[in-house]
Amino acid sequence: VEFGGGGRSFWESVVIAEELQYGGVHTSSTAVRVVGPTLMIAGSDAQRARFLPAIARGEIDFALGYTEPGAGSDLASLQTRAVRDGDSFVINGTKIFTSMAHRAEFCWLAARTDPQAPKHRGISLFIVPLSSPGITVRPLYTMAGGRTNVTYWDNVRVPVDALVGEENRGWYYMTAALDFERLAYYTPGTAQYLAEQLLAYIRAPGNEQKRRDPQVRAALVRVATELLICRLLYRRAAWLVSQGIVPNYEAAMSKMFTTELEQRIPQVGTRALGPYGQLEPGDPAAPIGGLMELEHRHGVYKTFGGGSSELMRTIIATRGMGLPRA
Amino acid sequence: MDLALTEQQRIMIDTARAWLRERWPLAVAGPWLDSDEPLPHTLWDEIATLGWLGLSLSEPVGVGGDLLDLVLLQEELGRALFPSTFASTLLFARLVERVGLVNEPWQDRLRLIASGAALGTIALIEEDGRFVTGVPQTRAVQGAHGWRLRGEKWFVRDADTAQWLAVLASGGDGAVGWAFVARDAPGVSCIPLRSTGRDRQYRVRFDDTPVADMVLAREGNKKDIIDRVRAEAMVLECAYLVGVAAEAHAMTVRHATERVQFGRPVGTFQAIQHKVADMTTDLESSRLVTHYAATRIDRPRALIEAMYAKLWTSEAVQRVLREAHQIHGGIGYIIEHPLHRYFRRAKTGELMFGAPAELTEALAAAVMESDDSCLP
Numbered sequence: 001v002e003f004g005g006g007g008r009s010f011w012e013s014v015v016i017a018e019e020l021q022y023g024g025v026h027t028s029s030t031a032v033r034v035v036g037p038t039l040m041i042a043g044s045d046a047q048r049a050r051f052l053p054a055i056a057r058g059e060i061d062f063a064l065g066y067t068e069p070g071a072g073s074d075l076a077s078l079q080t081r082a083v084r085d086g087d088s089f090v091i092n093g094t095k096i097f098t099s100m101a102h103r104a105e106f107c108w109l110a111a112r113t114d115p116q117a118p119k120h121r122g123i124s125l126f127i128v129p130l131s132s133p134g135i136t137v138r139p140l141y142t143m144a145g146g147r148t149n150v151t152y153w154d155n156v157r158v159p160v161d162a163l164v165g166e167e168n169r170g171w172y173y174m175t176a177a178l179d180f181e182r183l184a185y186y187t188p189g190t191a192q193y194l195a196e197q198l199l200a201y202i203r204a205p206g207n208e209q210k211r212r213d214p215q216v217r218a219a220l221v222r223v224a225t226e227l228l229i230c231r232l233l234y235r236r237a238a239w240l241v242s243q244g245i246v247p248n249y250e251a252a253m254s255k256m257f258t259t260e261l262e263q264r265i266p267q268v269g270t271r272a273l274g275p276y277g278q279l280e281p282g283d284p285a286a287p288i289g290g291l292m293e294l295e296h297r298h299g300v301y302k303t304f305g306g307g308s309s310e311l312m313r314t315i316i317a318t319r320g321m322g323l324p325r326a
Numbered sequence: 327m328d329l330a331l332t333e334q335q336r337i338m339i340d341t342a343r344a345w346l347r348e349r350w351p352l353a354v355a356g357p358w359l360d361s362d363e364p365l366p367h368t369l370w371d372e373i374a375t376l377g378w379l380g381l382s383l384s385e386p387v388g389v390g391g392d393l394l395d396l397v398l399l400q401e402e403l404g405r406a407l408f409p410s411t412f413a414s415t416l417l418f419a420r421l422v423e424r425v426g427l428v429n430e431p432w433q434d435r436l437r438l439i440a441s442g443a444a445l446g447t448i449a450l451i452e453e454d455g456r457f458v459t460g461v462p463q464t465r466a467v468q469g470a471h472g473w474r475l476r477g478e479k480w481f482v483r484d485a486d487t488a489q490w491l492a493v494l495a496s497g498g499d500g501a502v503g504w505a506f507v508a509r510d511a512p513g514v515s516c517i518p519l520r521s522t523g524r525d526r527q528y529r530v531r532f533d534d535t536p537v538a539d540m541v542l543a544r545e546g547n548k549k550d551i552i553d554r555v556r557a558e559a560m561v562l563e564c565a566y567l568v569g570v571a572a573e574a575h576a577m578t579v580r581h582a583t584e585r586v587q588f589g590r591p592v593g594t595f596q597a598i599q600h601k602v603a604d605m606t607t608d609l610e611s612s613r614l615v616t617h618y619a620a621t622r623i624d625r626p627r628a629l630i631e632a633m634y635a636k637l638w639t640s641e642a643v644q645r646v647l648r649e650a651h652q653i654h655g656g657i658g659y660i661i662e663h664p665l666h667r668y669f670r671r672a673k674t675g676e677l678m679f680g681a682p683a684e685l686t687e688a689l690a691a692a693v694m695e696s697d698d699s700c701l702p
Binding site for chain 2: 192195196199202203211217218220221224225226227228229231232233235236239243253256257310312313314316317318320321322323324325326
């Protein structure tokens with residue numbers, strides 16, 4: 001409340017996020033889900049006073065500067081350097097999939113500050129204005145028609161107070177935030193919306209033949225069942241958070257299940273529509289405005305963005321069930 | 327959503343685990359499952375003393391606990407492969423309470439059940455195998471000397487040891503209801519079935535059998551007295567299956583940690599880790615959906631929620647057992663290893679009380695044709 005927020009629980013915020021995603025609104029921004037919570041834990045008083053009220057008012061947004069061309073699933077191997085020079089850090093490197101970098105005001109950047117330390121212990125977090133000299137943002141267009149970016153960092157200079165928390169402790173802040181991020185970015189709202197749209201179409205007058213098709217019926221029951229499971233896995237993880245427990249493998253399970261379901265629904269949906277299922281949005285003959293075709297393409301990134309399904313399974317097995325690491 | 331267990335529930339689970347470890351270890355359970363022996367009666371006295379039989383019955387016979395308490399207990403019983411008699415008897419006793427048989431003889435019978443001196447079971451399924459959508463061909467006919475029952479029920483658990491059976495029957499003019507029948511009444515005969523789960527199932531024939539009490543569903547209370555029993559039976563079977571899967575999962579994690587091949591524990595291989603991750607997801611989601619259905623048992627959509635839970639849990643537990651065997655390899659295929667008992671019981675649980683094909687079609691009808699969409 002003191003920083004201009006509502007003072008509500010995480011539980012309330014996930015319910016709101018779910019509703020918003022159901023409405024097709026992507027408000028689970030990096031600012032709200034990653035920057036805000038991390039600053040509450042690790043930020044300086046000056047950083048909190050400067051950024052939190054603006055985040056709460058929705059005035060500023062952040063691009064997430066984690067992934068690099070050589071550091072995807074193995075995020076801790078990132079190579080972008082931040083070198084101390086007097087009262088500044090000087091940043092050099094390349095970040096990729098910096099979505100929103102062409103629209104946001106700041107970048108929430110992970111950079112290597114100690115190349116001699118083990119890879120997890122030499123990373124620090126910075127808040128960098130994207131208007132800083134030396135940052136070049138180039139577009140990458142995706143197969144779903146959206147835009148992300150690659151950003152080049154050429155001797156970008158930030159004052160030392162851009163550092164978040166302790167130097168070289170960045171990885172710990174990042175991983176703590178990742179568990180929350182998985183819950184915030186991947187709610188059951190999208191799957192619920194897709195399932196309801198598909199079902200409404202099949203139930204509409206004129207589609208009796210599809211409605212009687214045993215394969216369509218079985219597929220829709222499967223979707224409905226998995227939708228319930230998706231919601232329960234999500235709520236379980238959110239409930240753990242509300243109890244003050246870090247939901248590390250439970251959030252991974254929720255993310256994995258939700259995103260895989262978000263791919264299965266358009267797969268089932270396009271098939272249920274027969275040849276009409278291939279028609280894109282914009283074609284007047286496309287059922288449900290081409291939603292199933294669009295989501296079939298759009299959903300491809302979900303099982304690797306924000307931590308791949310394979311990584312999620314490894315987390316469940318090792319962190320969750322205690323299987324030995326390789 | 328509140329997933330926290332109460333202190334009382336935690337104590338109950340701990341007590342159940344300790345008692346089952348002591349009195350129903352696999353060394354005892356295995357030979358019993360392989361035999362045709364009836365349930366040892368001393369065990370039943372102990373269960374009554376532990377308070378399990380009165381747990382979910384109304385006062386003054388019981389302590390008025392809810393279905394979730396039974397669900398928690400059922401999971402422990404599933405882990406230990408304890409006989410289905412517990413669930414059969416409680417489904418029966420809860421039905422007696424629900425249909426409002428409150429007269430003195432039934433109060434006495436319920437007291438006997440709660441004290442461990444009597445058992446009951448429910449008989450819903452007929453030759454067509456349907457559980458949720460079946461229309462009973464078994465007929466109760468009212469004559470000069472009360473109701474008489476004719477027909478045959480299939481897949482009746484624990485019919486031979488029960489003193490009382492609740493039999494779903496038609497009462498003429500399209501009415502359906504429960505015929506409460508004494509096991510030793512004239513014209514009752516039991517033929518054992520040989521189930522893969524080695525639970526005790528029977529075909530039960532009724533040949534002009536006198537009915538002790540007949541309770542017909544009236545217009546409007548079919549949900550309360552028939553669908554409710556179906557929902558409770560599905561939820562309790564799910565809970566047992568969660569226990570079955572939990573034990574198979576635990577064995578598998580242990581095995582993957584200890585078994586060394588290529589110079590390292592097989593659990594370090596990602597191919598194994600990812601199977602374990604999927605088993606974990608199947609197990610934990612089954613538990614969540616079972617508890618979800620149990621806590622919504624008093625709502626109008628209880629039967630739908632129970633069908634979703636049963637459909638998901640049945641199939642998820644099949645996957646858990648399949649991967650458990652795959653990860654165990656040859657040793658799990660050997661009869662001395664207990665895994666095959668869990669594998670067997672999982673299949674019975676999948677097909678009893680609503681097999682996937684029937685549930686899929688029943689849910690499809692709800693999703694496609696009902697007024698509200700019945701999406702979860």
